[in-house]
Amino acid sequence: DETEESKQEISPKEDAVETVSAEEKDPEVIGAHKNLNDAAVPLEMERKGSDVYIKMTSQITDIEIEKGYNYKAWTFNGEAPGPLVVVNEGDTIHFTLENLDPAIPHSMDFHAVHTAPDKGFADVMPNEEGTFTYQASKPGVFMYHCGTDPVLSHIANGMHGVIIVQPNDGYPTDDEVDREYAIIQNEWYRYNDLDDMTNGVPSQVVFSTKALDEGQPNTNGTVTAVKNEPLLAKVGDKVRLFVNNVGPNEVSSFHVVGTIFDDVYIDGNPANHMEGMQTVMLPASGGAVVEFTVKEEGVYPFVTHQFNHATKGAVGYIKVTAD
Amino acid sequence: DETEESKQEISPKEDAVETVSAEEKDPEVIGAHKNLNDAAVPLEMERKGSDVYIKMTSQITDIEIEKGYNYKAWTFNGEAPGPLVVVNEGDTIHFTLENLDPAIPHSMDFHAVHTAPDKGFADVMPNEEGTFTYQASKPGVFMYHCGTDPVLSHIANGMHGVIIVQPNDGYPTDDEVDREYAIIQNEWYRYNDLDDMTNGVPSQVVFSTKALDEGQPNTNGTVTAVKNEPLLAKVGDKVRLFVNNVGPNEVSSFHVVGTIFDDVYIDGNPANHMEGMQTVMLPASGGAVVEFTVKEEGVYPFVTHQFNHATKGAVGYIKVTAD
Amino acid sequence: DETEESKQEISPKEDAVETVSAEEKDPEVIGAHKNLNDAAVPLEMERKGSDVYIKMTSQITDIEIEKGYNYKAWTFNGEAPGPLVVVNEGDTIHFTLENLDPAIPHSMDFHAVHTAPDKGFADVMPNEEGTFTYQASKPGVFMYHCGTDPVLSHIANGMHGVIIVQPNDGYPTDDEVDREYAIIQNEWYRYNDLDDMTNGVPSQVVFSTKALDEGQPNTNGTVTAVKNEPLLAKVGDKVRLFVNNVGPNEVSSFHVVGTIFDDVYIDGNPANHMEGMQTVMLPASGGAVVEFTVKEEGVYPFVTHQFNHATKGAVGYIKVTAD
Ligand SMILES: [Cu+2]
Ligand SMILES: [Cu+2]
Ligand SMILES: [Cu+2]
Ligand SMILES: [Cu+2]
Ligand SMILES: [Cu+2]
Ligand SMILES: [Cu+2]
Ligand code: NA
Ligand code: NA
Ligand code: NA
Ligand code: NA
Ligand code: NA
Ligand code: NA
Ligand SMILES: [Zn+2]
Ligand SMILES: [Zn+2]
Ligand SMILES: [Zn+2]
Ligand SMILES: [Zn+2]
Ligand SMILES: [Zn+2]
Ligand SMILES: [Zn+2]
Ligand SMILES: [Zn+2]
Ligand SMILES: [Zn+2]
Ligand SMILES: [Zn+2]
Incomplete structure (x- = not known):
């Protein structure tokens, strides 16, 4: 019919993107962050045998991407990319995320671990902290990132980094x-x-x-x-x-x-x-x-x-x- | 000279694209398809030893890409991607394409086979059918697609799918x-x-x-x-x-x-x-x-x-x- | 403060690109090249044992990318991509670049060799030549290209090609x-x-x-x-x-x-x-x-x-x- 056919002629792109949760600059979040520029909080890491206790923060911190251009980044520990994490193959990671962002939830998705994402990578609410346990069972150079929706915003605004899992038998070279x-x-x-x-x-x-x-x-x-x-x-x-x-x-x-x-x-x-x-x-x-x-x-x-x-x-x- | 130099200043992009056959929305094809929405025709497949007889259609069928947004897709068998085809390494494929599209030719390019493309992947005219024979000699997860010019239109409008060729000796895992x-x-x-x-x-x-x-x-x-x-x-x-x-x-x-x-x-x-x-x-x-x-x-x-x-x-x- | 915050609202993109040296069509270089269309100069190559003496030019030559559309390319030897170079694993390359371009420097970066780039891939000034020595120690199909700043302009304008280093023990097939x-x-x-x-x-x-x-x-x-x-x-x-x-x-x-x-x-x-x-x-x-x-x-x-x-x-x- 006429109506359906004419829909074919209209670009779905803008609508499509909205449907799957893209949005333009979000004035509410921008407003909530605008006076924040937290000093970098050092990563905490402690080892007891093969149990590794790691504490990180999510926080809003300016990153000077180019001389004179500060980006009010969403960060882990005030760095973007976040701090490098190095563990050993087979370690059990006890991970705590302290969310210092007063406005929105954040979370942690380590590519190095096996976990049910809806539990192990769950959101931590503003001004709260969450603790998660999982194993790093494979060696490699893995990405980590915030997995909170919309994920693209959280990664692109700075919430990414690397976790190296050192192989038990090393590299041949x-x-x-x-x-x-x-x-x-x-x-x-x-x-x-x-x-x-x-x-x-x-x-x-x-x-x-x-x-x-x-x-x-x-x-x-x-x-x-x-x-x-x-x-x-x-x-x-x-x-x-x-x-x-x-x-x-x-x-x-x-x-x-x-x-x-x-x-x-x-x-x-x-x-x-x-x-x-x-x-x-x-x-x-x-x-x-x-x-x-x-x-x-x-x-x-x-x-x-x-x-x-x-x-x-x-x-x-x-x-x-x-x- | 002046004329040649000034040509350098003019963007070749639009012309270039035209030359190699890109065109904008094609009103003739859109018109010919606009009242079509064929019900999906099931894939036919029959095996006699290592000879496999496969019949597929090319047909115009609406695909609801997002809730309420129907795309009048160019399809194999009314699906986009088209039906999954699974054969064994070494099989001889006897393939028939029935082109139910009244407006334009279509064809089939299986990445899984060895054939002379101008013969084995030849166009099938509107309302006609064509039969082709070739061997699936390597295991893998292969793409198939319509190869009719302009190929990009035929693939992007929905004429793609997968043929799995199962390895004779399986996977080590x-x-x-x-x-x-x-x-x-x-x-x-x-x-x-x-x-x-x-x-x-x-x-x-x-x-x-x-x-x-x-x-x-x-x-x-x-x-x-x-x-x-x-x-x-x-x-x-x-x-x-x-x-x-x-x-x-x-x-x-x-x-x-x-x-x-x-x-x-x-x-x-x-x-x-x-x-x-x-x-x-x-x-x-x-x-x-x-x-x-x-x-x-x-x-x-x-x-x-x-x-x-x-x-x-x-x-x-x-x-x-x-x- | 107000000023810094408002900077967040302004797109950094145009400035950013400028900072890292992108520029639009460069009228000076275009002007200097506009009457040039040098005939292709053949590659020179001579072998003495495992020492290979190669001479190439950088020169401005029209390339007809599409029928009737000439691109005033920046080339090696009047070809874009430049001439194919084929050497053997372990060869020592004695390479001379003769820069026939009267306007700007050019250079050569062979992906096949080990060298300190600031010396072995150094700029050769207009109307000058430079000679460089390095070894091709690994077999492969390597890119070469001009490495003069802005590198993207030099590559995209045509200064790229391939050097094949033949493996001493051949390929298993x-x-x-x-x-x-x-x-x-x-x-x-x-x-x-x-x-x-x-x-x-x-x-x-x-x-x-x-x-x-x-x-x-x-x-x-x-x-x-x-x-x-x-x-x-x-x-x-x-x-x-x-x-x-x-x-x-x-x-x-x-x-x-x-x-x-x-x-x-x-x-x-x-x-x-x-x-x-x-x-x-x-x-x-x-x-x-x-x-x-x-x-x-x-x-x-x-x-x-x-x-x-x-x-x-x-x-x-x-x-x-x-x-
Ligand atoms: Cu986040
Ligand atoms: Cu991920
Ligand atoms: Cu087609
Ligand atoms: Cu293909
Ligand atoms: Cu150059
Ligand atoms: Cu390079
Ligand atoms: Na689009
Ligand atoms: Na060493
Ligand atoms: Na372009
Ligand atoms: Na199992
Ligand atoms: Na951008
Ligand atoms: Na042969
Ligand atoms: Zn929007
Ligand atoms: Zn696993
Ligand atoms: Zn090795
Ligand atoms: Zn057009
Ligand atoms: Zn083959
Ligand atoms: Zn394995
Ligand atoms: Zn500019
Ligand atoms: Zn090396
Ligand atoms: Zn082989």
């Missing part, structure tokens, strides 16, 4: 490796604008590095973070990077200029070994361990070779000096 | 698996709008499930299909999903919340074994077998972790109950 | 292969428009083929290049393609219609063997060796199965004739 760093790729969109997050292109695509050991740099995801303070290595080193592309939307073509990956472990699992790769394909939320040798003094950039994203910020530096 | 389901990801664009299909972003990204066994759900690709009627499993089950991302345009970062893939077979070939993956990268038309264990009662969503697409509908549920 | 071809996928954007390159969608996505042996076709990346002059094979042949997706921005879902890849070597490394694949995921700058059998006479198209890109030109043909 452990003996060859001289230095290790952790690198994360993420995108930024217009502030709290779910329509831009859903239908737009990223405003910035960035790298951050998170300290694996004391003394290593630990940064947020900004357009200059790993340029201003490069990763360091010595001539002849085999460097290992733990990388994850936390998205929320784009895939990554991870590449280090001036070298080739001798060894790659897809998602960081020792069983998924590849060799001699110029570039590693990372799905959204995908990880890898990549290893490469730097043979001369100089500066080696790493990029996503999707160069529109490199142009938007996704470049970092490794500075190699003589022994 | 067959003994561990308790349940199997088939899952397909596809995108929808503005109705029959080749310009949106070519240059736009999807209106919806969706999952469907297709019955592998009697009693399993069998759905179209809609924003709620595998939410309203979740896949079922029991605590402790190892679940196997046969997945394919039929596109037409987007890649997929396939992930199940609350678990990790114990075993993955890329494109469904037993030789391509990976382990311990959080997320599997599926190219457009790529498949995989993924297996994971669900250890607690609850609801486990699966998504493409490209979260703009999840926001547009690409979420399904697995409901896990106690034994 | 060498004995089965009857024919070999090299195929490259690249995108084109609006002429020298870094904003379109950064935020737009490609105007054209194309394939080219580069001659591995004398007598084979050698084309630029145009919408008809590998259609007008198809690759040739005989019934029963196992065909090997060396493929690379040089981007600059998009990933590729490489597929040959009518067959299945018997064997795939990711990034062209013999260690990264996969089997029975319908489609291979290529990151931006990713390569592969893919092998397949053509069993019947006819025309077999190859595509990226991201069909919006196929619609924009990314289709080539393999013509198979009887013995």
Whole structure:
């Protein structure tokens, strides 16, 4: 009939997106957050045998994505990406989320664990805390993120990070490796604008590095973070990077200029070994361990070779000096 | 010279797209289809030894992508994605396409077979039928689709599906698996709008499930299909999903919340074994077998972790109950 | 404070992109290039043992991307993609770049080598030449490209190509292969428009083929290049393609219609063997060796199965004739 046919002619896009919960800038949440800028609260972590007790916060904290441009991020512990978590294969994680956000619930979804999501990744209400227990049974470089609806808003506003689960038997190439760093790729969109997050292109695509050991740099995801303070290595080193592309939307073509990956472990699992790769394909939320040798003094950039994203910020530096 | 230089200043994009056959909403085809809404015709399949006789239709049928929004899809057998086809490695397929569309030709391109495309995947004219013979010589989770020009219109309007070719020697993990389901990801664009299909972003990204066994759900690709009627499993089950991302345009970062893939077979070939993956990268038309264990009662969503697409509908549920 | 908060409301996107060096059409460079259309200068290559002496040019040359549409490309040697380079694993490359562009510097970044990028891939000034030495220590199908800032402009304007490093021990399937071809996928954007390159969608996505042996076709990346002059094979042949997706921005879902890849070597490394694949995921700058059998006479198209890109030109043909 006329009515039904004419519906075919009208674009469903806007309605469609609304139906599945996209919304534009949310004035209520923006208003509730506008005077917040909480200082970063350090991650708490304590081990008793293979039981690991981790406490994190969800909090609203400004992140300076570009010089002079502060993004009022939704964060874990005041960092975006959130703090690096490192545990061992087989550990039991006792995780507490303290939600310091007075306005909306948040939650934690660790890709490293087995749990029923509606229970183990449940929402924690504003000004409350929740504790959850689960096991990290597989080694790898896993994403974590807030899983509260609308998930895209929570991830894109900054609630993402990485948990490394160290393999009990190590990697076959452990003996060859001289230095290790952790690198994360993420995108930024217009502030709290779910329509831009859903239908737009990223405003910035960035790298951050998170300290694996004391003394290593630990940064947020900004357009200059790993340029201003490069990763360091010595001539002849085999460097290992733990990388994850936390998205929320784009895939990554991870590449280090001036070298080739001798060894790659897809998602960081020792069983998924590849060799001699110029570039590693990372799905959204995908990880890898990549290893490469730097043979001369100089500066080696790493990029996503999707160069529109490199142009938007996704470049970092490794500075190699003589022994 | 002046003329040639000025050509450089003018965008070639619109012309370029026209040249390679993109067009906007096609009023002739839309007009010819507008009163059609054929009831789904069941797939016919008969086996004689390793000869399999399959008959499918091409037909115009409304698919309710979202509540109240009907898309006048170009379909195989009135489903979009079309019916699941399951054969054995080494089978000879005798395939008949009955084209019930009075307006335009359609065809069938099975990724599972070896054939000369200009013969084996040839167009079948309106109101005619065509029969083709070829072999399914490799195991896997393969896409099929209409290959009639403009191919993007035929796929994006709904003419896609999956053919599983079962490996003669099975998968190494067959003994561990308790349940199997088939899952397909596809995108929808503005109705029959080749310009949106070519240059736009999807209106919806969706999952469907297709019955592998009697009693399993069998759905179209809609924003709620595998939410309203979740896949079922029991605590402790190892679940196997046969997945394919039929596109037409987007890649997929396939992930199940609350678990990790114990075993993955890329494109469904037993030789391509990976382990311990959080997320599997599926190219457009790529498949995989993924297996994971669900250890607690609850609801486990699966998504493409490209979260703009999840926001547009690409979420399904697995409901896990106690034994 | 009021000022800082209101900044949150203003889109950072345009500023952000500027900060990280995107700019719109650059009138100075366009002006300097507008009367240039240098004839292609052949690649020079000479071997002395495992020392290989390669000389290439950077030059401005029109490429007819579509019939009647000339793009004033920034090229290596007047081709876009540039000439195919083939060396052996372990070779030392002595590379000279002669920059025939009077306006801007160019450079060379071979993904096949180990070098400090700020030295080995350094800029060569207009009308100058530079010589660099490095080793090709890993086998594979590697991208090369200009690495001069802004890199996206230099790649997207045409400065990309492929270097194959042949494995010393060959591929396990060498004995089965009857024919070999090299195929490259690249995108084109609006002429020298870094904003379109950064935020737009490609105007054209194309394939080219580069001659591995004398007598084979050698084309630029145009919408008809590998259609007008198809690759040739005989019934029963196992065909090997060396493929690379040089981007600059998009990933590729490489597929040959009518067959299945018997064997795939990711990034062209013999260690990264996969089997029975319908489609291979290529990151931006990713390569592969893919092998397949053509069993019947006819025309077999190859595509990226991201069909919006196929619609924009990314289709080539393999013509198979009887013995
Ligand atoms: Cu949150
Ligand atoms: Cu997740
Ligand atoms: Cu069709
Ligand atoms: Cu296909
Ligand atoms: Cu250049
Ligand atoms: Cu590069
Ligand atoms: Na944006
Ligand atoms: Na070393
Ligand atoms: Na759309
Ligand atoms: Na079980
Ligand atoms: Na464009
Ligand atoms: Na042969
Ligand atoms: Zn809205
Ligand atoms: Zn190396
Ligand atoms: Zn190795
Ligand atoms: Zn038009
Ligand atoms: Zn598991
Ligand atoms: Zn296994
Ligand atoms: Zn500008
Ligand atoms: Zn085959
Ligand atoms: Zn093989």
